[in-house]
Amino acid sequence: MSETSVDKKVVKNQSEESRKKFDVGSWLIPIVAVLVAMSLAAILIKLQGSNPITAYKSLFSTAFGSIEGLGVTLGKSTPLVLSGLAVAVGLRAGLFNIGAQGQLLSGALAAAWAGVTFDGLPGYIHIPIALIIGAFFGSVVAGISGFLKAYRGVHEVITTIMLNSIVMAVADYLASGKLREPDQFLTRTSEVAESAKLPIYGNLPSGFFLAVVLAISIWWILGRTTSGFRIETVGRNRHAAWYAGIPVKRTVISAMLISGAIAGLGGAVETLGITYRYAPAFNLGLGFDGITIALLGRVHPIGIIPGAILIGGMRAGAANMQFDSGVAPELVDLLMALILLLVTAPLITRFFKNSSNKSMTSGWGN
C-alpha cells in the first residue's frame, strides 16, 4: 500500500467518525434491517404453511409481554451482550474474532468447574472467582489466535474457527470424562454450588447488569484511554499505527485477550446465571450470534445492547412460538442471518446516503 493511500484512508475514516456522531440515519439502518428481515422470513413461514402473524405474536408476547418474560429475555440476552461485545472489541482492532463461540464455551466449562469445585465459599467470593476463571480461559483461547496473528501472520478468522472446533472437542471430552456428573451417563457436569449461582433480583438477572456495566466500561476504555486509542488506531490502519510508534503486535494480542476474556465471561455468566451446569448443547450458536449483534449495533459497545435484547427475546420466545404456531425455533437463526445480510450489505444503506465501504478486516497477508 502506498503512503498516499494510507493517508487518504486515515483522513476518510476520521471524517466518517465525526459525521457518525449525529447521524440518525446510521441508527435507522438496523431498525429497517430487522423489519425487512422479519417480512422476508414471514414469506418463508407462509410457504411452510404456517401463519406468520401468529408466529411473531407468540414470539414477541412471550419475550416482551410480561415481567416474567422480560426477566427470561434479559437472562438470555446477557451472554449475547457479552459475545457481541467480544466481537465488537475485536473489530475495533481490525480483528474478526469468529471464535467468540469457542472462547465462550471454554469460559462456560471453566466456570462450571469452578462453581462445582470451590463449594463452601461464600457467594461474594465464589461468584467472582468463577467469573474470573471463565474469563481467563476465554482469554487464553483467544490469546492463541492473537499471538499467531501478531507473530506468525496467521489470519485470525481461520485460527479462531479451528479453535472453536478444538475447544468443542476438548470440552466434550472433559464433560463426558473427568468433569462429568458422578453416576450419570449424560455428557454434562454437576450442578454448580448454590453459592456460585448469580442472584436474581425479582425477575431481573444480576448478570445482565454486569454485562451492561462492562459494555459501558469498554466504551469508556475505547474512547477515553491510551490503550483504547491504540486499539482503535491499529484497527483503522495498522501501517499508520506502526508509523506513529504504536506497538502493533502487542496491541493485536491485547485486543484478542480482552475480546476473549469478554466472551469467556459471557460463557461463565451463562453457566452461573442460566444453565447452572455445562452441557454441550446449551451454548450452541451464542458466539456466532455475537457477530450479528456486533454488526447490528454498528460495532459500538453500547449500541450492541438493544440488538442483544432483541435476539435474546427471540431466543426466549422461540419454544413457545413452535408450540403456538408450529414454526421451528430455528426461525431465529434464519432471522439473524437475514438481519446480518441487511445490516452489512449496502441495500438499505443507500436510502440513507451513507454508503461507506470501510474495510473492517484484513487479508491473509498482514
Place this chain on the structure above:
Amino acid sequence: MKMLSKRNGYFFAAILATSFFYFNGADVTTSVYATGTVFALPLALAAMVGIMCERTGIVNIGIEGTMLLSAFVAFFVASLTQNIIIGLIAAIFTGSMMGLVLAVMAVSWRMDQIIAGTIINILATGLTSFLYVQGKTIPSVFQSFEIPLLSKIPFFGPVLFIHGALTFLGIAIILALYVAIYHTTWGLRSRAVGEHPSSADTAGVSVARLRYINVTIAGAVGAIAGAYLALELVGSFERGFIAGKGFTALALMIFGRWNPLGALAAAMFFGLAQAYANQLMIDQIVNIPSQFTAALPYVMTIVVLTISAGKVRPPAAEGQPYEKGQA
C-alpha cells in the same frame, strides 16, 4: 531453485514413507491410502474454490456455507425427486448462485470480503437449520465402480481408480484447474487480475467481469464438493454437516501456495493423517479419545498455517475492491 529442491524433497519423502508403509503391510497401506483419498477429495475440491476466487483477488471464506447449502439442496432435491442426478444439478445451480451473491457483494458493492463470506456462512447455516426435516432418504448414493485395467494396477488401482462418479469428476476438476491456471489465456488473465488489477484493466481485461465469472464457477465447484459429501460419501444430511471442511480448505490452499496441485498434496497429507489415525484406532494400537481424533484436522490446520504463514505470498490484490482508475 531453492524452492524447487525443497518441493522435490517433500515429494521424495512422501514416496519413501509410502514405500516403507507399503512393504510393511501392503493391504493395510492400500486401504489406508484409499480411505485417505476419500477424506482428501472434498478438502481438495473446496481448496480449488478458494484458489479460483483468490487468484482473481477475491477472498472467499464462504466456502463452508456454499458447501453446506449445496449439500442440503443436493440431498433434499434427490430425496424429493428420488433421483440423485437431479439432486446434483440442483446443488450445482445453488452453488453458482451463492458464488454470484458473493460476487455481487464483493465486486459490485465493494463490501468487506471477509464479512461477505461470513454472511454466506451464517445464511447457509440459518436456511439449512430452518428448512431441515428429519427422516428423508435418497434412493442410492453414487456407487463406486472400477475403471477397467487401471484399477488392476497394484496400490494405485484401488487408491485412485475404484471410486464413485463424483470422485472422478472431482479429480478431473482439480487437474483441469491446474492446467487452466498456468497454461490458458483465462488463467493468465485471472492471475493478472489477482496480482495487479489496474495493469490487467489497462491491457483490456475486464476486472469485474472476470471476478464475477470466476467466483460464480468456483461456487459451482464448491457445490460439487458439498454434493459429493451428501450423495456419495455419506448419503445423508445433518445440521452442521460440513463440520469446518470449508475453513480447513482455506488453510490447505495457503499451505499449497495457491497452486491446485500444491493444495491437492496438502489435502492428501490431511486425508492420510486422518485415515492413519482411524486405522490406529481400529487396530487398537493406541486408544485416543474419539473427540481428539475428531479435532485432529483442526489442530493440523493451525499447525500447518503457523509453519507456512509468512513464508508464502498471497495474490497481491487479494481482498481489495477494485475501482477503475486506482493506482
